Amino acid sequence: MIDKPYSPRSSKLHEWVTTADHKKLGVMYIVCGIIYLIVAGCEALMIRWQLAVPENDVLSAETYNAFFTMHGTTMIFLVGMPILLGAANYFIPLMIGARDMAFPRLNAFGFWLFFFGGLLLYFSFLGGQGLSGEEGAPDVGWFAYAPLTSTTFSPGSSTDYWIISLFVAGMGSIMTAINLVTTILTMRCKGMTLMKMPIFAWMMLVDAILILIALPTLTAIQIMLLLDRQFGAHFFDAQAGADPLIWQHLFWFFGHPEVYILILPGFAFVSEVTPVFSRKVLFGYPLMVIATISIGFIALGVWAHHMFATGLSPTVLAYFSGATFLIGVPTGMKIFNWIATLWGGQIRFATPMLFAVGFIAMFTIGGLTGIMLAVVPMDWQLSDTYFVVGHFHFVLFGGLLFAIFSGFFYWFPKVTGKMLNETLGKWQFWFLFAGFLLTFGPMHFSGFEGMPRRIYTYMPNRGLEFYNMLSSIGAVVQIFGFGLFVVNVLHSLRKGKPAGDDPWDAWTLEWSTTSPPPPWNFATIPSIASRRPLWDTKHPDDPDWKYE
Amino acid sequence: MTSQPNSIAVPKMLPHGHVGMMSVITTEIFFFATLIVVYLAYLGKSISGPTPEELLSIGLASINTVALLASSVTIILALKALRASNQKKFLTWLLVTVALGAWFLVGTAIEWTGLVGDAHFTLQTNLFGSTFYTLVGFHAFHVTFGVCALSFIWFCGFMGWVQKKHHQNIEYVSWYWHFVDTVWIAVFLVVYVIGR
Ligand SMILES: [Cu+2]
Numbered sequence: 001m002i003d004k005p006y007s008p009r010s011s012k013l014h015e016w017v018t019t020a021d022h023k024k025l026g027v028m029y030i031v032c033g034i035i036y037l038i039v040a041g042c043e044a045l046m047i048r049w050q051l052a053v054p055e056n057d058v059l060s061a062e063t064y065n066a067f068f069t070m071h072g073t074t075m076i077f078l079v080g081m082p083i084l085l086g087a088a089n090y091f092i093p094l095m096i097g098a099r100d101m102a103f104p105r106l107n108a109f110g111f112w113l114f115f116f117g118g119l120l121l122y123f124s125f126l127g128g129q130g131l132s133g134e135e136g137a138p139d140v141g142w143f144a145y146a147p148l149t150s151t152t153f154s155p156g157s158s159t160d161y162w163i164i165s166l167f168v169a170g171m172g173s174i175m176t177a178i179n180l181v182t183t184i185l186t187m188r189c190k191g192m193t194l195m196k197m198p199i200f201a202w203m204m205l206v207d208a209i210l211i212l213i214a215l216p217t218l219t220a221i222q223i224m225l226l227l228d229r230q231f232g233a234h235f236f237d238a239q240a241g242a243d244p245l246i247w248q249h250l251f252w253f254f255g256h257p258e259v260y261i262l263i264l265p266g267f268a269f270v271s272e273v274t275p276v277f278s279r280k281v282l283f284g285y286p287l288m289v290i291a292t293i294s295i296g297f298i299a300l301g302v303w304a305h306h307m308f309a310t311g312l313s314p315t316v317l318a319y320f321s322g323a324t325f326l327i328g329v330p331t332g333m334k335i336f337n338w339i340a341t342l343w344g345g346q347i348r349f350a351t352p353m354l355f356a357v358g359f360i361a362m363f364t365i366g367g368l369t370g371i372m373l374a375v376v377p378m379d380w381q382l383s384d385t386y387f388v389v390g391h392f393h394f395v396l397f398g399g400l401l402f403a404i405f406s407g408f409f410y411w412f413p414k415v416t417g418k419m420l421n422e423t424l425g426k427w428q429f430w431f432l433f434a435g436f437l438l439t440f441g442p443m444h445f446s447g448f449e450g451m452p453r454r455i456y457t458y459m460p461n462r463g464l465e466f467y468n469m470l471s472s473i474g475a476v477v478q479i480f481g482f483g484l485f486v487v488n489v490l491h492s493l494r495k496g497k498p499a500g501d502d503p504w505d506a507w508t509l510e511w512s513t514t515s516p517p518p519p520w521n522f523a524t525i526p527s528i529a530s531r532r533p534l535w536d537t538k539h540p541d542d543p544d545w546k547y548e
Numbered sequence: 549m550t551s552q553p554n555s556i557a558v559p560k561m562l563p564h565g566h567v568g569m570m571s572v573i574t575t576e577i578f579f580f581a582t583l584i585v586v587y588l589a590y591l592g593k594s595i596s597g598p599t600p601e602e603l604l605s606i607g608l609a610s611i612n613t614v615a616l617l618a619s620s621v622t623i624i625l626a627l628k629a630l631r632a633s634n635q636k637k638f639l640t641w642l643l644v645t646v647a648l649g650a651w652f653l654v655g656t657a658i659e660w661t662g663l664v665g666d667a668h669f670t671l672q673t674n675l676f677g678s679t680f681y682t683l684v685g686f687h688a689f690h691v692t693f694g695v696c697a698l699s700f701i702w703f704c705g706f707m708g709w710v711q712k713k714h715h716q717n718i719e720y721v722s723w724y725w726h727f728v729d730t731v732w733i734a735v736f737l738v739v740y741v742i743g744r
Contacts, residue, residue, distance in 0.1 A: 102564045178571040185567045191556040216579035233671045233678035240675050241595040
């Protein structure tokens with residue numbers, strides 16, 4: 001009797017679930033991120049519906065609380081984080097000329113932790129019913145201030161879902177960060193010294209180090225909170241002598257760097273796109289590196305600017321205000337470098353470039369309102385108003401999300417082998433741009449008028465109706481933008497123009513291999529002599545390495 | 549026509565394990581730093597007793613400290629023996645390391661039995677209880693993990709599966725062990741010296 005030859009059971013699903021390939025994991029991260037983007041976007045739409053007119057009752061106060069909490073938590077931990085980790089996963093090995101990450105199985109483990117963490121958070125809508133029959137989903141805000149999270153004020157288990165799901169997803173992020181640091185520091189191809197890395201790799205390196213430093217603090221305080229809630233500890237229990245402000249200090253020691261963890265990859269995307277579509281080298285590469293590292297350092301020392309209204313001493317206020325101004329310096333350096341890259345270039349306004357330029361402009365505005373909030377008396381006036389909401393949406397929507405779309409349109413051809421439709425892409429940009437300004441611009445004014453954030457409704461005749469109506473109309477305009485994006489992706493996956501290896505005439509190593517790249521990335525490991533290896537190959541008479 | 553300069557620098561790069569383990573330790577440092585900061589911030593803030601002075605004895609903790617510090621030395625000796633291909637010496641020193649780690653855990657268990665059983669002092673008693681058990685507990689958890697890892701290596705060595713060529717991997721485990729020891733020095737200073 002002859003045994004049948006061993007044939008492993010294999011299906012598409014089996015292949016994706018068991019993969020340890022950095023490209024597949026990267027794609028899964030990004031697909032999950034986009035799905036959650038749509039989910040959290042719908043939550044935002046419900047919020048805008050509720051706030052469109054005064055004393056509206058589309059959402060109850062409790063549901064409203066759950067929706068803004070889930071919107072913020074999802075956007076940060078289940079949209080921003082996976083998209084940035086996914087992009088780093090996919091492109092770091094390709095850009096530095098490696099065949100995979102340093103620890104592929106750890107990489108897969110990190111992804112699945114994120115995946116199940118996300119599911120756990122959303123399961124709270126169904127399973128969060130606590131003993132007291134409270135609403136399901138977490139409703140304590142994405143920064144979950146003590147003592148609101150104590151069992152007294154937050155009975156039931158919704159806050160426990162918030163703690164445990166973010167704990168699980170956070171462990172995944174830490175593992176991926178370990179992997180990224182190791183990959184970038186140990187797996188660069190021949191010729192790629194640190195100062196010859198693509199700027200993308202530099203920014204992701206600093207980003208991963210920030211994750212290693214900031215995330216364990218969140219993990220630690222979440223454990224303390226869980227001990228408080230489940231085992232009767234007193235970490236944030238003022239009646240036992242604890243200081244609930246400790247939560248705020250430690251949360252923001254994580255939370256502020258987290259903002260930079262989210263935006264640095266945005267910087268990375270734009271720093272790759274801008275030179276290619278200006279047909280120039282990135283202006284001031286060494287300065288970019290220095291600015292990135294200084295941002296990493298300073299980001300660890302500014303956390304209390306989120307706490308100006310909590311009665312800190314004048315010395316502390318002065319320090320944190322000053323440090324916050326200081327972080328504007330390296331950030332401003334970057335903005336000038338991008339503008340200098342555009343300056344005198346042969347700019348091609350393809351969709352990636354539209355979004356990149358949109359990013360530079362909108363992020364600058366968001367950065368400037370941030371500087372306004374660093375002025376202590378100004379912050380006292382504006383703290384917890386819609387001005388703050390407007391400010392950070394300029395940073396994270398006009399900034400980060402535009403950068404993500406810029407990178408998405410730029411690298412989609414590499415990942416899928418198909419071009420996205422340019423016409424749809426441009427329409428998407430203009431719809432999003434208009435909708436974005438209409439939604440978040442007026443928030444600065446309603447904030448000045450004193451409209452508090454996180455309150456489920458407002459009174460008529462206080463000068464707030466007009467701004468809120470504008471914001472809600474803007475949200476509707478955005479629907480068209482996001483709709484076009486989904487249509488474009490689904491259409492292009494089936495019928496998109498074939499991309500070829502290098503559709504944008506770009507210069508970094510990922511464009512030297514096929515689209516999509518083979519599982520082994522490169523048939524022979526490349527070796528490079530300058531920051532733009534493909535320029536050197538395309539222009540052997542005038543290579544970059546002569547000047548670097 | 550050449551598109552490459554005559555010589556291309558080969559960047560000097562560390563092995564994966566070096567950077568990977570250092571990253572793990574970096575992130576762990578910030579985890580423990582948070583626990584220690586909270587312990588210090590809440591020192592003397594408990595509204596009701598008991599206080600650290602009433603409960604903690606520096607004697608037992610000092611013995612524990614000696615055991616753990618000694619284990620940092622013995623693991624270096626074990627590694628040295630492995631590199632010299634002296635299998636027997638390697639296994640002996642590794643076993644001593646495991647024993648010292650286990651001793652530390654037993655010491656902690658004795659201390660905790662006294663605190664919980666005799667003094668009825670738990671996580672729930674007061675702020676001091678919450679911070680004490682969390683900080684010391686998480687450290688002990690790390691020691692437990694280390695003891696398990698070292699025991700596993702010892703078992704593999706005993707079966708003859710660990711050879712000189714594995715010394716690099718064993719060294720990474722030893723880094724973790726040194727890290728756990730260093731954290732204990734910080735915990736000991738904070739809890740038993742400054743905080744008492
Ligand atoms: Cu901040």
